[in-house]
Structures are given as C-alpha cells and as structure tokens.
Amino acid sequence: MNSNTLSFKDRVVVITGSGGGLGRVYAIEYAKRGAKVVVNDLGGSLKGEGHNSRAADIVVSEIREKYKGTAVANYDSVTDNAESIIRTAISNFGRIDIVVNNAGILRDSSFAKMSEASFASVIDVHLNGAYKLCKAAWPYMRKQKFGRIVNTCSPAGLYGNFGQANYSAAKLGLVGFAETLAKEGYRYNIRVNCIVPLARSRMTERIIPPHILKQLAPEKIAPMVLYLTHEDTDATNVIIELAAGFYSQVRWERSSGQIFNPSPKSYTSEAILNKWDSIVDYRDKPFNKTQHPVQLSDYNYLIQKAREL
Ligand code: NAD
Secondary structure, three states, X not given: OOOOOOOOOOOEEXXXXXXXXXXXXXHHXXXXXXXXXXXXXXXXXXXXXXXXXXHHHXXXXXXXXXHOOEEEEEOOOOOOOHHHHHHHHHHHXXXXXXXXXXXXXXXXXXXXXXOHHHHHHHHHHHHHHHHHHHHHHHHHHHHHOOEEEEEEOOHHHHHOOOOOHXXXXXXXXXXXXXXXXXXXXXXXXXXXXXXXXXXXXXXXXXXXOHHHHOOOOXXXXXXXXXXXXXXXXXXXXXXXXXXOOEEXXXXXXXXXXXXOOOOOOOOOHHHHXXXXXXXXXXXXXXXXXXXXXXXXXXXXXXXXXXXXX
C-alpha cells in the first residue's frame, strides 16, 4: 500500500446508525475523502424506541454544506428494511462498496431480570441487522469483485459485562459472522473485519467518568474503520480493539493442551480431572502452529501425536 492519502473517491459507503455517535464521525471522514455516503439512521432512543428522520438529515446537511461532500439519508431500520438501505446506495450512486455495521441499541439489565423481548430486540438490531445488510450487499460485492465490511463488536462481546447478556451475545455473534464471511468472500476480494471500540457517545457518557471520557473521542476510532475498508487494505478476518488512540489486534489462543491416548479408557472424566491443569496451561506452546486460524491439518497433527502415545 502506498503511504499517500487514502482516498475513497467514488467509493459508495453505507454506514448504519450514522445519525450520531461513532457512525456520524465515520460518515464525515469518508465524505471528506471523496466517498459517496448513505447515512442510515432510524433516529430512535438508546433503547431503540421511536423514529425520527432528523438524526440522518443533520449529518447529511453537515457533509454537504460544511465539507462539500456527497451523502444521502436513509431512515430505515436495519431490522425491517435492510434491502432498502442498500437500494438507496444503488439507486443514488449505482453501486455499494463498503458496509459498516454500526447501528446499535442497549437494553441492559441483570440476566435474572432480562426479558425475552429485550434479549431478542438487542440481537435483532446488532446481529440480525448486520446479517440483513450483508445479505443485501453481498451479491453486488461478489459480482463487482470488491467489498469491504466492518462489524462493530464490543469489549462486552469479547469479555462479558454485567447487565449485558443480550448485548454480549449479539456482539460476539458478529465476530463469528465476520470470520465466516471473510473466508467465503476472500476470492471475491471481499474483506471482512471486526472492531472492538470504546468511545465517547450517548452509549457511554453516563457510565464512564468524565476525565476518561475526555480521552475517548470517536475521532480516534474512525481512522481504523477507514483503513480496514480501503481498497488497498488486504487485512481480513481480524479483530481490532481500539480506544483513546490505542490500536491492537485480538486473537483466539489455544492452550498448549493435553493429548490423551486414543484408547477409550484414557479419556474419561477422571483422566480430565487429573490432567485439568495441563489442559488449561498456556505456558509452553509445543503446538503453536495450532493457533488461530485453525486448520484441519492441525487436527491431523494432533491425531497423529495421540497415536504415537
Ligand atoms: P449511538 O447510540 O450514538 O449510535 C447508534 C446509532 O444507531 C444511533 O444513532 C441509533 O439511532 C442507530 N440505530 C439504532 N437502532 C437502529 C436501527 N434498527 N436501524 C438503524 N439505525 C439504528 O452509539 P455509538 O456509541 O455511536 O454506537 C455505535 C456502535 O458502536 C454500536 O453498534 C455500539 O454497540 C458500538 N460500540 C460502541 C462503544 C462505545 O464505547 N461507544 C463500545 C463498543 C461498541
């Protein structure tokens, strides 16, 4: 990749939930770099209640008037009308290159008190919404042999968080979803990655102390989203955790593990009890080629090793 300005000239980008927060900052940055942007937002509350076209309209006006960029608004919900969001890109700009799955709501409560409706609605917006958007964009991306997708995960998805069983499940679901799309899209030059941000927005302003919030500008998240979706970026299937100007990659890691002899007598629950400490031991890595991404050949290697015991 050359180190000059990363241009998005003539690329068409859909950013869901970009009427505020992180999505708004992405939309402006893409537009400043020449992209044609669909600003999607149904304009509801943090819990996903209500509907208002103002949020998306304000961002579109800002892009057009302040930055002389190109943008159109779309007010559909990712849960009901994802096809129409992609149609907005096609009918206005003739193509769809980049999808940023960013729309989100919170319905926090302890798991003991969490209703089925609040579990389902959070899964619906984050996970099913991203599925529907990708499903609608995928045929265009495959056909043109170009596509870039970013799914927005969360620390709560990777590590869990009190009161967020619904949100955690949805967010980690987005990681698995991205990992498979990355594999299936690879030969069509479709790259799919996840971000795990922490940033100042209405989602965090009441739970993070002000002196920390000050460090968490959403402008520190946008550069990574643009990098991951640029045409010269080949990264795919990566999870990037980022906040306050710190950027890092997260990966799955398997412990060094314990091989049991294939005889049925050897892999009993009692044998596991005896070997538990070495099963979960990460200290030495005799099989470090078995780290993510998992390949079938790794299993063949382990089976071979077990036979040797
Ligand atoms: P935000 O509430 O400002 O932005 C979310 C936007 O999504 C809102 O404008 C909302 O109207 C829109 N939206 C909600 N439901 C929608 C639907 N069905 N269809 C279309 N639009 C819808 O919050 P944010 O912090 O900017 O969050 C952006 C994304 O980042 C979310 O997916 C969130 O879960 C994720 N995230 C944020 C943080 C953080 O620290 N702010 C951390 C981890 C993950």
